[in-house]
Amino acid sequence: MVKSYLRYEEAAAFGLVVSPGANVEYDSSGKLLLAGALEQLAVWNVKQGRSVHNLSIPAPATGTRALVTSVQRMPTSTSLVAVGYGDGTVRIWDIIKGACETTLVGHKGATTALRYNKLGSLLASGSKDTDIIVWDVVGEAGLFSLRGHRDQVTDVVFLTKGKRLVSCSKDTFVRVWDLDTQSCIQTVVGHRGEIWSLDVNNSDTYLVTGSADPELHVYAISEDENVASDTSKEEVENGVTTKSKWEVLKNIGNIKRGDNGRVATVRFDASGTLFGSQVAGKTLEIYSVSDELEASKKMKRRRKRKREKATKASEKNGLMEEKGQDEMATEKDEIIASDVFHLLQTVRMKHKILSFCFSPVQAKKGAVGSIAIALHNNLLEVYELQEQTASRLHAVDLPGHRSDVRVARLNQDSTLLMTTSHNAVKIWNPQTTACLHTVETGYGLSGVFAPGNHVIVGTKAGTLEIVDIDAAERSKVVEAHLGAVWSISPFTDGLGFVSGSADHDVKFWEYEFVQATKQLSIRNTRTLRMAEDVLAVCVSANAKYLAVSLLDSTIKIFFVDSLKFFLSLYGHKLPALGMDISSDGALLVTGSADKNIKIWGMDFGDCHKSLFAHADSVMAVQFVPNTHYVFSVGKDRGVKYWDADTFELLLTLEGHHAEVWCLAVSSLGDFVITGSHDRSIRRWDRTSEPFFLEEEREKRLETMFDAGLDDGGRRPEDIPEEGAAGVAGRKTQDTISAVDSIIEALEMAESEIERLALHKNEKKSDSKAGQFKPNVLLLGMAPHAFVLRAVSSVRPSDLEQALLMLPFMDALKLMGYLKDWISEGTQVELVCRVAVLLSQIHHQQLASTGVARPTLTSLHPVLKEGVQLLKDTIGYNMAAMGHLQRLLTARADMPFKDAANKVMEIRNKLAKRTGHLPAPGAKKRKKQAEKAEAKT
Incomplete structure (x- = not known):
């Protein structure tokens, strides 16, 4: 009989406040802080110092869950937050419901930058794969990818003027992209080091970049929305080559920083009056941002001082230099960076700063703002900024260790x-x-x-x-x-x-x-x-034996009562760092720095088995009480479950993202606790689900096979042209499964249509033919409805990649169903998107295939009519919503509104209880009252 075991699964991960690699972000109310805590999105109530939610994706069959790498809240929503992960995916979470609303798959590397536009309809994501993808948040699909950077994209930001996007990268370039033409219209050079962050103020007037340079670069944003798409051309004036006058970003100077370390994050506050520059260290510089009027005054004072200084210098020399006079006359009245940005204060922390963010809530009286700072020692702090000082208001420190x-x-x-x-x-x-x-x-x-x-x-x-x-x-x-x-x-x-x-x-x-x-x-x-350093000691359950692990890689066993020497165990090449004796005292298990665990018999000290357990040092081993099952942890981040009788690996539990130092098994063996260098503590619960060794071996082999499907690497032929645009998305196991389901649905539908036609012919020839029996696999649906079900079940972000892998003949069959779908009036947007994508993908084949012409000809008027009907419905609904909004606004201005609402509420309650209808003439009086409200 095949032996079965009970599975252990991760049940909880705790002890983390914030982890390196992700930024911290406020929600729209300013009461909650959103921070990446390894694979979780931690939502913290700042004042109470407690966790509201720990949002994480389901654990994969094998491997660890991806780390949270970036967080960005939606500006027009109180609950939606975009989160980027280390596997290249972007997920949109509802922090109130605690549920994942959308999953966007497109990047081949970790998502390193996220930014919404001001309307919240578009989301831009940058990645380690050097691509930028623009996502349609409403349609839950990628619009296009922008390719041109040659290293990791570190930050992106939308410009509302002219529908543009600005990105920066480790390749020392800042690029401006036109979203209509999907092309790079300007490349800003001049940075000497890697650019790590950029941001624009709320009025889209200034853009600031932070890099490894000792200064911040400030750019003025052009107000012309009709910038020519080809800005690479140069103008020649008087024999001198100058830059194009249509440039979007114009450098207006630099800001000298107080700290020479590289800049990690730069951000404006919501009002645009404060600017923060965080160094990859312990320093955060806060600048005040002048408005246009104040900046103009500073510019005039600066020019006045410059003129006075030049005049005094010339008078001292006894003559006026004509050259200097000409320069003063030709100099333009332009605002420079020093006119706008003024250093307010420098906040120095005791520990390294990971990231910071400004509070979206207006500051209290006497304060200029409020900031939240994530520290490297697993700590979140909130500071109130005064003119010259910063005082700590709140801290989230109780739920985790500092190391x-x-x-x-x-x-x-x-x-x-x-x-x-x-x-x-x-x-x-x-x-x-x-x-x-x-x-x-x-x-x-x-x-x-x-x-x-x-x-x-x-x-x-x-x-x-x-x-x-x-x-x-x-x-x-x-x-x-x-x-x-x-x-x-x-x-x-x-x-x-x-x-x-x-x-x-x-x-x-x-x-x-x-x-x-x-x-x-x-x-x-x-x-x-002892003769050497003692690294581990263990007393048997019956208090008879004492096992001691020494630095010379030996394990010595003594009798507890007399301390007499009993056995010396040799075999490990490096010292044993952890060991345990089974509850019955029959076995001793040791885990060593040589990556092996050894199982010894306590009667004669013979080594039953030596197992290559981990890819790095084994830090701790422990038996499950009253069994011969063993747990081991190591520096390879793994937790492994063994059978010491059969010497088989039962399970590999993956979840930690750094070295696992310690291990504790409960007295009943129903859960296991592990602690790690990543500062997380994880609980693994024993479930009632049985598993067999052969199944686990097959799963491990399948995982190794599937790992080669998409390794996320960039081959030389994948490197795009500079400034090119591409498809947003990548091939995954989900897209392959989606293609298989669509092809299977097409085949079943085609077979059903043939059976139905055959039955009709039999019915014509033989009136006594039996009733048609539909295929039960179609779930009682018509063939075209069954195919539509298969297409609509594909995730919107995976639809384009799925259709790309669909063979042409199957794509032609799929287009044959579009007319039936659009005539029913359901899922018009999906049908139109499928039609457009298939036409773009197979344009050459469709143009050269005569059989496809009738299908395309019949689709054109039907699709146009369906889209127009949908537009009319949306327009009608919007008009109705506008009318309701006007009515509510008028009612809000009505005198004695509260009293009238209370009377109506009491009247409705009485009507529900008694079951009486409104008095005769009530509808007429109601219409008269509404007309009176509209007039007022």
Whole structure:
């Protein structure tokens, strides 16, 4: 009989506030902060410091979920947010519902930039694959991709003047794109280093770029909306070559920065009066932005000072230089960057800044603005900006550690979880993932729960720190070792524990309560001196054996009662960093820095099996209680589940994005906790779903096969021409499945039509022929309706790629159904889009194929009539909505509006309860009242 196992799946990921790689963004109300937390979009209530939502995509069958790389809220919506991911996808989330509304697939590399236009109808995304894709948010499809950059696109922004888009890249170029012609109309050069960010003010007057240069570049945006599409031509005046007068961006000067580090982010606030420049370090510079009137005054004062200075210099020399006088006369009255931007203050943080954003809400009286800052130490802070200072208002710091999670331990009944980092111990509820207590301690490398709701923490400094959970404080610090305490193993009777340290000592400790203070204390009872550093210790469940892992790659086993030597285990090429003894005391499992785990017999010390477990060092191993199943974690980010009896790999649990340091298995084996260098803590729950080893092996092989489908790389032949436009989208497994479903539906529909025609012929020849039996696979639909169902089930963003892979003959069959679909009047937009796409894709074949002409000829008037009918319906509805809006506006100005509404509400309630109809003449009086309202 084939043995089955129960599957473990990721149930929760917690301990993260914000992660590197993604920006932080306010929602439209200014009350919520949106931040990327690895693969999740974390929505934080700033004032309360609590999580509102943790939005993440479903876990794939294999592999980790993609990281959140960029966040951008929709300007015209209170709940919709666009999120870019490391796999190149863009998802639009509703943060109120907590649901994903749209998935847009197009990039082959990570999405690094997102920006909406002011209406929220278009979304531009830039990627590591050097492409920019413009998406139709309403139609949920890509319009086109803009290709021309030769390195990662770092930022994009829409210009409302003339329907243009500006992008910057690591290739040191800023490009201006015309969205109507889908071409690059200007390339701005002059940056000496990589450009990382750009932004425009709210009036689209100035554009600022931030790069690795020691200054910020400022450009004035042309107000001419009819810029010629060919701006590459140069004008020659008096033998001197000058730039074209139709340039969109004109450099008006630079702003010298105070910090010489590269600029990571530049942003204007919503009002356009503040500008922030964040360096890839600990500095954030805030500038005040002058309006046009104030900038003009500064420009005039600057010119006046310049004239006075020139006059004084000339008088000092005793003569007026004609050359300088001519220059002053010919100089134009133009505003430069220093007239507009003035350094207000410099905000310096204690830790590295990841990103920042301005609050969209108007600042309080006495303040100039408010900013949210995401820090590298897993922290979100909100500051109020005054003229010269910045004061911290709120901080989101409780839900996570400031550094990587080094220790994870569960108490005896698995109701509490302890984790440690470089400066604190946190106590969690592993089921609700709520952080219960945070206590400052030393650098915790090991730990264990102690009686009386206490925790013992072994630190890097060699101390054992006792933490009182109820009081949430560190009650005592014991100078236990001279080196780092790498491992602590408790006795199952709860009376003490064993500690192993880098000072070569293994010490036995007992718990004791001090009557005077009523506090828990510990007492050293025995010490076992070793020849090398002790990296791990483990006591068997029956307290008979003590296993000690040493720096010389050996494992030594002693009797606990007498401390006599029992066995020495050799085999690892590098030291064992973690080990555990099974509940029955029969097996010992060790995980080593040589990437292997070994299973040993405790009776004779023989090695049952050596398994190549991880692609990097194995950091921890632990048995599931009362079984021979083993969990192991390593620096390769993986969590693996093994059967120590059959030596088989059962499952590979992928979810962490950095080295996994620690592991804790619950007392019943129903869940597992892991902690990682990515600062996340994950809970893996055992489900009721069984699985078999053969199925898992087949899945792994299929995954390896599918991995070659689209590796996201750029081949030489894929490199586009400079400034070219292409198709928005890429081939994925979903598009291939969509093509297969459309072809299958076409074949079934064609077969059904043939059967129906054959039945009609039989009916004509034989009147006694039976009733036609339709194919049950068509789900009771007509053939053309079944094909429409297959086409409409394709995701809008995948439709173009799916039709590109559709063979010509199948495309011709599909076009034959368009007339039936449009005549029914349903999904007119989808039908028109399919018709346009197929005509564009197969234009040459359709023009040269005589059979296709009748189909195309019949489609033209039908499509035009269907679109016109849809436009009329939309126009009628818009007119009706406008009429309703005018009525509501008039009613809002009506005197005693509140009282009238209250009377109507009471009247409606009474009518519902009694069941009486309105009195005779009520409709007439209502119409008269509406006419009176309209007049007023």
